[in-house]
Amino acid sequence: MTESYQPHDIEVKWQQKWEASELYRSRVDWDKPKHYALTMLPYPSGDLHIGHWFAMTPSDARARWMRMKGYNVLFPMGFDAFGLPAEQAAISRNIHPWKWTYANIERMREQLRSMGAMFDWEREAISCRPEYYKWSEWFFKKFYEHGVAYRGSALVNWSETLQTVLANEQVIDGKDERTGQPVIHKMMEQWFFRITQYADELLDFAGMDWPESIKIMQTNWIGRSEGARATFHTEVGGHPIQIYTTRPDTLWGATFMVLAPEHDLVEKITTDAQRAAVEHYIDEIAAETEVERMMEHREKTGVFTGAYAINPVNDEKVPIWIADYVMVTYGTGAIMAVPAHDQRDFEFARAQDLPIRVVIQPEDMAEPLTEAAMTEAYDGPGLMVNSGAMDGSVSSWQKGRKNPAINRVIDWLEATGKGEEAVNYRLRDWLISRQRYWGGPIPMMYDGDEIVPVPDDELPVELPEDVDFAPTGRSPLTYHEPFFKVDDARRRETDTLDTFMCSSWYQLRYLSPDCDTAPFDADEAAYWLPVDVYTGGAEHAVMHLLYTRFFTKVLRDIGVYDDAAAAMRRHGRDPDGVFDEPMTVLRNQGQVLGGERQGDFALCSGRVVGERMLAERVEVVDWNQVPAGFEGWFGEIVHRTENVLHLNMAGLTQFVEVLPEAEIVIPHIVGANNVNQLQHHLDIQRMSKSKGNVVNPDELVEKYGADVVRCYLMFNFDWQKGGPWNENNIKGPQGWLHDIWEIAMAGAPANAGDPAAERDISRKLHQTIAVINRGLEEFSFNTAIAEQMKFKNSLKAALRAQAIGAEFWRDVMSQVIRLLAPFAPHIAEEMWLRLGWDYSVHTQPWPEYDADLAREETVDLVVMVNGKPRATIAVTVDIERERAQELALASEAAQRFLKGAPPKRAIFIPGRNGSDPKVNIVV
RNA sequence: GCCUCCGUAGCUCAGGGGUAGAGCGCUCCCUUGGUAAGGGCGAGGUCAUGAGUUCAAAUCUCAUCGGAGGCUCCA
Numbered sequence: 001m002t003e004s005y006q007p008h009d010i011e012v013k014w015q016q017k018w019e020a021s022e023l024y025r026s027r028v029d030w031d032k033p034k035h036y037a038l039t040m041l042p043y044p045s046g047d048l049h050i051g052h053w054f055a056m057t058p059s060d061a062r063a064r065w066m067r068m069k070g071y072n073v074l075f076p077m078g079f080d081a082f083g084l085p086a087e088q089a090a091i092s093r094n095i096h097p098w099k100w101t102y103a104n105i106e107r108m109r110e111q112l113r114s115m116g117a118m119f120d121w122e123r124e125a126i127s128c129r130p131e132y133y134k135w136s137e138w139f140f141k142k143f144y145e146h147g148v149a150y151r152g153s154a155l156v157n158w159s160e161t162l163q164t165v166l167a168n169e170q171v172i173d174g175k176d177e178r179t180g181q182p183v184i185h186k187m188m189e190q191w192f193f194r195i196t197q198y199a200d201e202l203l204d205f206a207g208m209d210w211p212e213s214i215k216i217m218q219t220n221w222i223g224r225s226e227g228a229r230a231t232f233h234t235e236v237g238g239h240p241i242q243i244y245t246t247r248p249d250t251l252w253g254a255t256f257m258v259l260a261p262e263h264d265l266v267e268k269i270t271t272d273a274q275r276a277a278v279e280h281y282i283d284e285i286a287a288e289t290e291v292e293r294m295m296e297h298r299e300k301t302g303v304f305t306g307a308y309a310i311n312p313v314n315d316e317k318v319p320i321w322i323a324d325y326v327m328v329t330y331g332t333g334a335i336m337a338v339p340a341h342d343q344r345d346f347e348f349a350r351a352q353d354l355p356i357r358v359v360i361q362p363e364d365m366a367e368p369l370t371e372a373a374m375t376e377a378y379d380g381p382g383l384m385v386n387s388g389a390m391d392g393s394v395s396s397w398q399k400g401r402k403n404p405a406i407n408r409v410i411d412w413l414e415a416t417g418k419g420e421e422a423v424n425y426r427l428r429d430w431l432i433s434r435q436r437y438w439g440g441p442i443p444m445m446y447d448g449d450e451i452v453p454v455p456d457d458e459l460p461v462e463l464p465e466d467v468d469f470a471p472t473g474r475s476p477l478t479y480h481e482p483f484f485k486v487d488d489a490r491r492r493e494t495d496t497l498d499t500f501m502c503s504s505w506y507q508l509r510y511l512s513p514d515c516d517t518a519p520f521d522a523d524e525a526a527y528w529l530p531v532d533v534y535t536g537g538a539e540h541a542v543m544h545l546l547y548t549r550f551f552t553k554v555l556r557d558i559g560v561y562d563d564a565a566a567a568m569r570r571h572g573r574d575p576d577g578v579f580d581e582p583m584t585v586l587r588n589q590g591q592v593l594g595g596e597r598q599g600d601f602a603l604c605s606g607r608v609v610g611e612r613m614l615a616e617r618v619e620v621v622d623w624n625q626v627p628a629g630f631e632g633w634f635g636e637i638v639h640r641t642e643n644v645l646h647l648n649m650a651g652l653t654q655f656v657e658v659l660p661e662a663e664i665v666i667p668h669i670v671g672a673n674n675v676n677q678l679q680h681h682l683d684i685q686r687m688s689k690s691k692g693n694v695v696n697p698d699e700l701v702e703k704y705g706a707d708v709v710r711c712y713l714m715f716n717f718d719w720q721k722g723g724p725w726n727e728n729n730i731k732g733p734q735g736w737l738h739d740i741w742e743i744a745m746a747g748a749p750a751n752a753g754d755p756a757a758e759r760d761i762s763r764k765l766h767q768t769i770a771v772i773n774r775g776l777e778e779f780s781f782n783t784a785i786a787e788q789m790k791f792k793n794s795l796k797a798a799l800r801a802q803a804i805g806a807e808f809w810r811d812v813m814s815q816v817i818r819l820l821a822p823f824a825p826h827i828a829e830e831m832w833l834r835l836g837w838d839y840s841v842h843t844q845p846w847p848e849y850d851a852d853l854a855r856e857e858t859v860d861l862v863v864m865v866n867g868k869p870r871a872t873i874a875v876t877v878d879i880e881r882e883r884a885q886e887l888a889l890a891s892e893a894a895q896r897f898l899k900g901a902p903p904k905r906a907i908f909i910p911g912r913n914g915s916d917p918k919v920n921i922v923v
Numbered sequence: 924g925c926c927u928c929c930g931u932a933g934c935u936c937a938g939g940g941g942u943a944g945a946g947c948g949c950u951c952c953c954u955u956g957g958u959a960a961g962g963g964c965g966a967g968g969u970c971a972u973g974a975g976u977u978c979a980a981a982u983c984u985c986a987u988c989g990g991a992g993g994c995u996c997c998a
Contacts, residue, residue: 006955213927213993220926220994227998245998258998335998344996538992570945615994716935717945720930721991723935732935732946741956757944783937788943800962862942867979872942907978909941918941922978 005741007705011826023840026074028527035071036528038507038583040536040544041078041125044104045085047112050270050713050725057710058719059310060117064822067118069124076660077112077119079105080656081128082499084162087438092468092796097463101128111698116706116825118842125509126433127502132509133440134460135519139555140432141443141453146558148194149432149631151451155262155328156431157187158579163473164435165190167498168428169543171633185262191433191442191495195550199224199425203548207577210586214541221552223426223540226400228410230419232257232336234269235317237306242832244331244424246339249395249405251313252387253359254336255349256321258302269320278303278322284325291739299326300348311336312418314388323348331424339377340369346377347409352788360395360405361385405915411664415439430547437467437475437662439496445464448489461492465799503544504551507531507582508543519560526567526575534583535779537591545586552582587779590722592695594711600666602647604656605632612655618645619665695725705822708734714823736789737827739796740820742814744831746799753805757836758800761808764794766854770848772819779840785823792814810835815847862918865897869904879917881908888919897923 005465016336018024039059042052063075086097105126112119125132143149155601158165161181165188181519195202199222205215227246233239241257251831259266261282270278302323309320314820318336325344326335339349339356349356356371362382364445370376384393390412392584395405403422413419433442441461464483467476477483477494482901483697484492511528512521537860555561556579603626606615613633626634633654635647701710712734717723775784795812804812813835821828821841832841860872861884871893875884885906888894894903903921 216927217993223994223997225997244996246998295950325998327997330997332956332998337998344998360996424997538991541993598927721936726934726947729935729947729950738948781939782935786937789946860942864941864979867977905978907941909979918979920978922952 003745005738005827007331007707007826010830011025011114011116011706014826014829015116016843017108018780018840019121021839023842024075025118025122026072026076026120028524029072030527032072033070034527035063035066035073035533036531037066037073037075037509037533037534038531039075039077040534040540041080041503041506043083043085044079044081044101044108046104046107048108048697048718050592050697050700052112053697053709054713054717054719054722055536055589056112056117058589058646058714058779060115060119061710061714061781061822062533062776063827064118064842064845067842068818068821070845073118074123074510075118076123076125077117077121077124078125078506078510078513079108079127080499080503080506081105081126082133082439082502084436084438087436087469091439091471094471096465096468098128101685112699114701114706115710118825120820123510123513125506125513127499127506128438130460130462131514131516133502135509136440136450136497136505137443137454138456138519139500139505139551140440140497141456141459142558142560143193143452143554144444146554146909148197148554148558149191150194151189151191152429153187153189154192154429155185155433156188156190157183158188159183162436163475165431165433167431167500167543169430169500169546183441190431193196193432193548193550193554196425196427198550198553199427201553202546207584207588208581208586211538214545214586214588215539218546218760221427221546225424225426226425227406227422228413228419229332229422230312230336230413232309232312232318234265234320235310237269239269241309241320241334242332243334243336244398244422246335246424247338248405248409248419249384249387249390249393250338250341250359251336252384252390253338253340253357254311254316254319255339255355255357256316256337258323258326258335258337258345258348259305259307259320260326260333261322261324261334263322265304266322269305269307274304274306278305281322281815288324290330298345300351302348302352304352305620313413318356318635321352323347325528329428330426333727338628340371340374341377341379343379345375348742359384359386366505373777394669411778424506428552432501433492433495435475435478435492436496437463437469438478439499442493442497444493445486445490446493452490459865498548500543501551504548505555507548507551518563520564522563523567525561525564526571526573529564530578530581532584533585533587535589537589539587543722548582552579556580564569568665568717570617572675580750590717591717592717592722595725596832600637601629601635602645603630603632603634604645604647604658605630606656606659606662612644612657615645615656615658616773617663617665618656618658621910695727700727700730704730704734705826706738707827711737711785711823715785717782719779719781733785736785736792737824739792740816741827742790743796743799743833744817748806748809749799749802749804751802751805751806755801757801758808759805761795761798761812762853763856764791765812766850769815769819769849773849776822781823788816788819788823817841818844818847859917861887863891863893864918865894866921866922875917881910884908884917884919888921894921897921 037059038058042048042487044821053842060075063073067073081101083454086101089095089100090097127133150554157168157171159166159176161179162176166176166183171183175182203219203224225246227244228248229242229244229250230251231239232243234241241259245251276691278288302321305320305322307320308317310316311318325348326333337345337348339345339354340358341360346356348354356374358369358371360378360382361368362378362380367373375659381396384390384395390405390409393405393408396403401407401410410421414421432473441463443459443461445452445454464480467480468475475494484494486492508520511524515521561579565579568575600620603619603621604613604615605617633647633656635654635778637645637647645658647654647656699711708730712730714728715733716729768787771787772784774788775781817828817831817835818841825842828841833839857876861875861879863871863873871891873887873891875887885908888902889906907920909918909920
């Protein structure tokens with residue numbers, strides 16, 4: 001009897017051995033090809049969840065595979081350790097953020113070790129340590145010196161809940177993306193990075209193997225558009241009002257102008273008669289949150305300023321309005337309104353009874369467009385009309401200069417000095433300062449109005465530890481005098497850095513986390529950069545993934561990579577283009593969702609009042625086990641809000657209000673039960689603590705072992721899609737590893753082998769290798785494992801048939817174990833040892849795929865008649881057209897349909913990559 | 924409203940112009956000295972729907988329906 005597979009006995013043992021023998025230390029070795037595999041670093045929230053496992057263990061498998069293929073692999077791990085949760089813990093539970101963060105890191109580090117991943121812990125980087133944020137500060141200073149960082153006034157997103165500003169990228173639908181609380185727009189002086197300067201370069205994804213969806217999201221976010229700028233002047237005072245438009249061909253159709261309520265000029269141009277109305281409107285808008293302002297199908301509102309502007313193209317006088325459908329944050333914050341050809345302007349014109357003038361007349365319409373007949377704006381192609389000298393120009397569907405009418409108008413605007421071609425971006429500069437404590441200090445001081453950078457030799461500006469976390473809503477730095485008071489003249493900046501700044505360059509810090517003379521060691525960078533494969537969630541598409549690209553380009557432009565480039569040249573590697581982008585290949589994993597759960601089946605008794613029952617007793621019973629004579633209500637709890645149960649009673653939803661003093665009986669929960677313990681039905685959805693569908697990886701490792709959990713995660717989902725959790729399916733990978741273990745422990749067979757059967761197994765093995773290679777290459781981990789399962793089944797059948805000899809068995813097992821090693825590193829290492837091979841399986845060469853061995857020798861020739869398969873004939877693989885057609889036509893099946901008559905045609909399809917050859921006979 | 928991706932067995936997913944596949948689950952049988960288990964046999968699919976291209980369509984094209992994600996008063 002063989003020893004059964006006991007994951008716990010072997011996993012911790014090997015994790016310790018790997019660490020003691022420095023198996024995963026990655027060192028620069030210019031004689032070997034490098035591979036920098038990176039997976040997004042976690043935020044130390046306290047517990048590793050299954051999502052981390054799902055993101056990291058397949059990436060680990062792939063990194064291990066690259067290593068066995070002969071690459072020198074760097075696969076580091078660290079923590080993105082600044083952020084609000086630590087500060088909130090400090091405020092609500094009086095734990096210092098340092099303490100909270102470091103305790104969590106300790107815990108998560110242990111959990112990460114339990115994965116058995118090949119992380120090189122000597123390269124760990126933690127963004128909240130002074131050794132790290134010294135360089136975040138240093139980068140900030142460099143950016144400031146090069147004009148990339150600047151302090152400016154802008155309308156920013158302010159979160160009342162968090163008492164801080166947020167970057168545009170952190171605001172979704174007018175709400176903070178983390179807390180879901182609404183934000184308001186506020187004019188504030190803040191620190192920014194000039195990411196807009198890089199907008200065009202960020203739109204260029206040449207040479208980047210990134211998911212199409214991410215490239216599209218970034219492209220949309222940057223929002224480049226082409227058009228023209230023109231300047232209108234107010235009739236009184238001649239104030240210039242610059243507008244941006246993508247449709248300069250409709251300039252003659254401008255019948256009014258609209259300024260954003262926040263526009264600078266509003267105050268200056270408003271007439272006394274309109275002042276009260278305008279101020280009232282502005283106050284109303286200011287009180288609104290972004291959410292309210294973005295409500296769909298909202299009636300368009302606005303107020304006349306009393307002022308008029310002169311349209312430069314035709315000297316017409318048009319009224320100037322303010323309205324909140326014009327955003328101060330986009331373009332110039334002012335528009336020329338062309339109601340005939342812009343839907344928003346059309347709606348506003350109708351609502352305010354403003355004139356509409358057609359200036360693009362479609363050519364193929366039965367009735368020409370007229371103001372009176374229009375029910376919506378027309379934004380299609382046509383001929384310019386009512387446009388003076390431009391009349392007759394053809395406006396197409398094309399955008400920008402490609403549109404003949406737009407092209408002609410831009411030329412004309414430039415020739416007459418009335419305007420010029422312009423490109424506009426939706427992207428705003430990156431707001432980098434936060435009014436919080438737990439972030440990297442901004443190394444700046446104020447001497448009166450003057451901004452003074454902290455000298456390099458005083459970096460890092462350290463966060464003071466002895467701060468008071470009173471729930472004032474303000475950052476404790478703002479009332480910590482030893483911190484903010486540098487001397488009598490100078491006051492220190494108390495805002496801190498957005499954590500996304502810290503994570504924009506962490507891939508560089510891993511290169512040399514202990515380097516104290518530079519953010520990273522030039523020689524390490526010369527060897528390892530750029531990141532070859534980056535894996536992580538798609539939710540960072542327009543935040544982290546855009547920021548880190550921007551960061552990389554700035555570093556390149558300000559010379560931070562110069563030493564690394566020189567080192568590369570010394571080693572004969574061309575640095576050209578290496579530092580343009582941080583990550584060459586990007587892949588996003590999907591999300592593991594909570595599985596479906598049945599609600600408790602409950603018996604409720606009490607009084608029925610109107611439509612609902614006031615229950616005095618609720619008992620959970622086995623499904624449908626209703627005692628005879630039970631007179632209350634019963635059924636599955638489909639939903640529960642507080643103490644109200646929604647009971648599915650034979651398809652009908654009934655409401656049961658559980659009284660405060662009611663007796664609750666839940667047999668599987670011992671002790672006194674309460675209403676909160678009643679479980680309601682759960683559909684497939686995101687895992688979250690509040691929904692009670694969180695899967696704890698520690699428990700799974702305890703129950704099944706890390707290798708089984710790894711394989712389950714890789715096997716049961718399409719990694720790039722994710723899917724619902726179903727622990728039942730874990731038995732598949734579990735049984736598979738058990739079987740391989742059994743086969744290995746049973747030892748070499750005593751019987752002699754059957755050459756034909758061995759040849760067949762060998763063929764299947766090489767076919768399997770090909771599929772695993774492809775699966776790992778393409779992040780299709782599930783197929784790589786399914787194929788190994790199939791091979792195991794074939795091997796097992798051959799062993800049972802006593803068709804395999806000892807020598808062949810050893811050779812096959814050597815390959816099977818190596819193929820398994822990236823997926824299930826512990827069991828592979830253990831079997832490798834037990835079969836008598838040298839430590840470690842993870843440094844062995846990856847089995848070489850042999851196409852000759854994989855090739856089939858005989859195949860079934862499929863005989864089809866009119867496209868329907870009718871018979872098969874065993875033939876050699878390399879069968880020729882004539883011979884195949886001959887055999888097919890002579891076959892009994894073909895003759896049955898031909899009945900002696902000659903066929904209309906016979907089409908031979910040679911067998912390729914695994915498919916059988918065919919002959920289709922058309923009768 | 925726009926953009927992207929996706930509809931294949933009960934579930935999770937491969938495949939992809941040429942006989943419909945895997946794992947789990949399920950049926951039945953065997954084992955009960957591997958036992959919160961093992962072995963064997965098997966059932967199960969008009970590949971979302973409709974049309975087109977083709978000798979041949981699950982696969983390519985178009986339309987429709989359904990799902991997921993992203994953007995959205997962007998001038």
